[in-house]
Amino acid sequence: MNAAPDPVLQARSVSKRFGGLVAVSSVDLDVGEAEIVGLIGPNGAGKTTFFNCLTGMEVPTSGEIRYRGRPLPGSPDRITAAGLARTFQNIRLFPNMSVLENVLVGRHCRMHEGLGSAIGRGRRFHREEAEARRRAAALLDLVGLRRAADDLARNLNYGDQRRLEIARALATDPGLLLLDEPTAGMNAAETRATGDLVRRIRDQGLAVVVIEHDMRFIFGLCDRVTVLVQGQKLTEGTPADVQSDPRVIAAYLGTPTGR
């Protein structure tokens, strides 16, 4: 299943150069409806830079990215509004807002009430606000954080912070969810729970791209795995194919920056 008939995401020869350093070099990536794609590679392979290019946080030097057939807009907020949502490798919650408020910020681009309505407080305002809170509560249920809704995000434990980031991203009603190392720092049980969560998200019809270093997690979860090495796509295929590819093993073991 190399070229899905109706690709959610279609990235064509995306490159990103920082001065003399080529961080991402001509990478193609297709993601189909309700597909989970893994993105692996040794440290410094350009996985996060590639994510940044997809979400508009970096402007690719060249290449084209289409979401459901349409080219993506230029700025991060409009890309999110178009349907791409992400989490961050180094958690970036709003630490001094409550858990619920964090998710409500995610609803921002799906809400419309403006200045006059916020001050005037008509019926539409209350309806939209109530709807947003209901959605946020449902998402907190999904990730298992309903009981912590009023806690400050900064006071959550590490795993809960990662889960809250996922809930916040889901609040933007994305068609494609980009997860940057969602299980980093988690123990085995938490990692398993996160895998279940990602599957549940996929079952709701979302496509997911996951960057992860935990191979067991990736190979157990993904429909397809793409390997990046030094900014270039090394190979792509089913977990079984990638796992047995000698080049992948060489790329991992041969990298001097082992950490």
Add this chain to the structure above:
Amino acid sequence: MSPSVAALRQGGVEAARRLAGRRRAAVTLAGAALAVAGANGAWATFAFGYPGKMSLAGFPGGARAYVLVLVVPGLAVLTRWPGRRAAAMAGSLGVVVVAAGNLVAIAKQGGGLGAVAAGAWLAVAGGGLLLIGAVAAPDDEAPTLAERTLPPAVEAAVVAASLGVVLALVWYGLGVEESSRFASFAAAVAFWASALAGLGVIGWLQALYPRHRTVTLAASALAAAAFPFTQGGEAQWIRVFASIGIFATAAIGLNVVVGLAGLLDLGYIAFFGVGAYVAALTAGAGTTTSHVVLPYGVAIVLGAVTASIFGVVIGAPTLRLRGDYLAIVTLAFGEIFRIAVNNWNSVTRGPNGISRIPDLALGHFNLGQPHRILGVELPGFANYYFLVLVLMAFVITAFTRLNDSRIGRAWVAIREDEVAAAAMGVNTVRLKLLAFAIGAFLAGAAGTVDAHFGRQVSPESYSFLQSVTLLAAVVLGGMGTVPGALIGSTLLLLIPEKLRAFQDPRLLIFGLALILMMRLRPEGFAPSRRRQRELHAEGEGADALSAPPGGPR
């Protein structure tokens, strides 16, 4: 605090702790008795320039009464209430501070320690003993009052009564004429408040207000509206409070920019100035060069809108920058405004400013004239005071409603992490511009009132110092809250007015007060729930944030 001071303090506490239970109570009681005796004895041996000739039994009346009042919390240590030690420390420190402060003042006035009579010494000693008794007490349990609930009707009554007490204290305090006596009064109020905070009463009240919002709002509005009627037709304090109201309106506007969106604006007073000049130029002032006369209803909107246009024009190119750059650009804008106004003679009349701005007239109601309301003769300033109250009601409503909406959440998200906010679909540039425009709008509206109220505008009223004072009001009171901006504005404008002696070193005292605040209560007097937790949640949150990034690789 240097290590030797800390060691000394530790040593003092340990020495005091050697007092056994029974003896501790005796020390406290003896201190209370001494302080009461001192408060009832003579404090000064001079009168009206005749040192040594007679003793002044009644002098200084207020300070001696405040000592008596402060002995009460000093006795808390004899009870079993949680928080008693903190309360007793506050009370006894208050006795010492008030008595010793007046002792020094008397000695200075009477030409040496010979002017001090036994009463003052007794009161200081009594305070000292009370303090030893408090220090010797075992450590406090945390006050448990905060979770206590009463029947709703009783709670509502408490809320209303507490705001009534605030009004009464303000009314009484304004009546205290003399500087040193006012300082004693302020100290008494502050130490009593901190004693109540130690017992958890303040925390309990703070929990009550949000639960009884309607009562709180109604009672505050009533107390604010009742204030001019307590002044017996005197204009002085009504004028001061009207100007505090104008200042506070601008401070709330600045709070949108700084407190919610987290944008540091150092030239904010320029927007206030834009509003003031628009009003001055369209009011048919005696000395104006423009001969446009607009009704005030139009002028206030025009002033506010013009200011917000300036906000957008300044903001559009700069809000893409990070905080420090924005601070520099806004600082420069404030100066540009002042210098431009100072030099644009044909329109602004340069350094002369525009004077003889007529009083506001809303229809046939001239705000400059005294009016008789409910059988009480109110001076003209009271009309401005009420106008400012209405303006503030609008501004406060707008602020609180915006804060609790999609827009307010986006602002706070930008303050917290701009990159993440953008990744969540928040158009950060647009929302920052909106915050800037709204802040400028509110400042402009306040400026139009100020032009009429002060009857003149001139460039030096809009200096960098004014921007800093507004910022200090916001920070001192508590960022991102309405009560914070109100408390901060009141303190910064009222205290120099009351303590004339401190008029000159005012900036020095501001500086010291700000440093002390940052050290002791960094979240401000009336912090937002969010910010209070942020600054006092060390330890709980720290480990979660410093967890190792990345696990199995």
